[in-house]
Amino acid sequence: MLSHSVYSRSNLYLNQNLVQLKGATASIFVHYWGAKPQHKGNSPHAHSFFEICYVVEGEGVYSHDGVTYPLRAGTLYCSKPESRHYIQSEEGMLLLFLALEPISSESSQTFMRDFEQLCSYPHLFIPNADQTAPMLIWQALLIQASDSSIRYRESLEQLAYSLIISCISLFLHHCRSGDTATSATGSELQGTLKMAKAYIQTNLSNKIVLSDVAQSLHLSERQLSRLIAEELGQSFPSIVKTERIKRAAYLLGYTDIPLKKIAEDTGFESIHYFTQVFTREMGTPPSSFRKKCLNSASVDAWIHKYLEQVATRYQKYKQQDRPD
Template identity: 40%
Template sequence: MDLHKYISGKISLNDYLHRLNQNGASFQVHYWGVMPQHYDTPLHKHSFFEVCYVVEGKGIYTDDYSSYLLQENTIFLSRPEVLHQIKSEKGLSLLYVAFELIESESSESWIRIVETAKQCTEIVVHGKDEIETALLWKSLLIQATKRNNEFFEEVLSNIAYSLIISILQDFVPDLNKSNHMNIPEKYSMLLNQAQLYIHDNLSNSLKLTEVAKHLHISGRHLSRIFVSELGVSFSKYVRDERINRAVLLLKKTNLSIKEIAEETGFINVQYFTRVFTTMMQTSPGRFRSLFVDINTTTYSDN
């Protein structure tokens, strides 16, 4: 696999995939990497997870002063706050990603899963053939080179989320035995209907009682569905969807900030700006200008 042809895909991933929100989990992705020739790194640590997949080559991975052989089709996990190091005389072809769970936006079950991953002892997985995680990773990079696809961002987000889940399954064996990730059957249809209604009516007020009335259930019942299935409150889910829509409009339209605030259901532009800035750590105007700057930058691999 020639990784040089996926450099543009890596750039797209770093442009578009910073947060992944599905099924009660919210992941912050710090960076995506494609490294055709990786040699040595100094002994260092991160405050987040970093996962690498060896496409080609051989080397040694040191983690907490234990050493592991790296070879083709090896995936290895660098846990938060653990000293680690990569060494290779002839170079490794690597794919890598760095991420962490945003606990304040995630369910208790996801927090437990990630805590288990932090404590895992099997941090290197060798495969005779390409493992499922590698196939997802390559699929993601292939899709990331197709910026002109109509559903480009949606496809990327779904594959990236599946990749993170697959990575966690590689290192947290209990995930493969449990069905606790499944949405409860008796509520899944109601949740789907509520999500569709919210998605299609973001410019409206979207009060809990109004959405519940549309679904012919009580507000208390609807509130329980969001907490039990997604691990977030109804109001937080709506707010996140408004901001996600605002991000899309800032990227892809010339609508004014005021028009975007109205389109996403905020009561006024001041409130919209305050919520957006809190969630995205930058103002709507600054976000738009940064995005424009990124897309007009010429990248070089030299």
């Protein structure tokens, strides 16, 4: 851990000098840099930009759109634009953070698509990020920015740009590692289907009916149902169930939220029904799943296996439906 003087001096330099970062792929506006010792929390709020945070020391909780996550040393997480969130800590945490948004007119289409992809994931939360590339770059950046005899500003600009790009890459990799099996249907999930899936993911804690989703997309129920069946080989209830199970698995693996609350957050009418469906789909009860998932890799492996089964069902449907 660095000294408090390093954090304060680097804070001053970064906020005065590294506001707009530009590289070959993207141009990024940084609203603020921060390093706050003894951070005990804040009130629920939302903002229009991304905020990436890293816990250096201490413990607390992070609430994002009604879902609560445990914070410990080594945790990296990101709040998304317009999401309602807050943190709390009884003893206080040493927290690093930076707020940013891409300048779309000066960034590549690929980079902007990556940002859109991040917005579609419900959980930008990595519990064991202490030895990852972004964290090592962040430490190097703070050490150099605190040096009063800085000679080459461009080296700091390159470090700061690399930090942000590597954070985005790490979040994308972490999220996709649990969602790789859906890549078989990736090309089909465009336009209407992509919006339908986004609606489902956003409303998982509520009762989701076909008519509401169709109305939000300005389609008839019959049109949406046929589109889902023809393109994905699934029924509407099957898609909703898949998203509920996937979300529940993430919450079981990455948080300490009680099973009853997870059942509520993922839209199951009772903990008994949640346990029944989860066990049938994942091959193990929720409580056993939590015990077996000792780290993020094991969580992702379980979820990946489940999504592979869903993708396999989709492929079989497409092969059966293919004309000779």
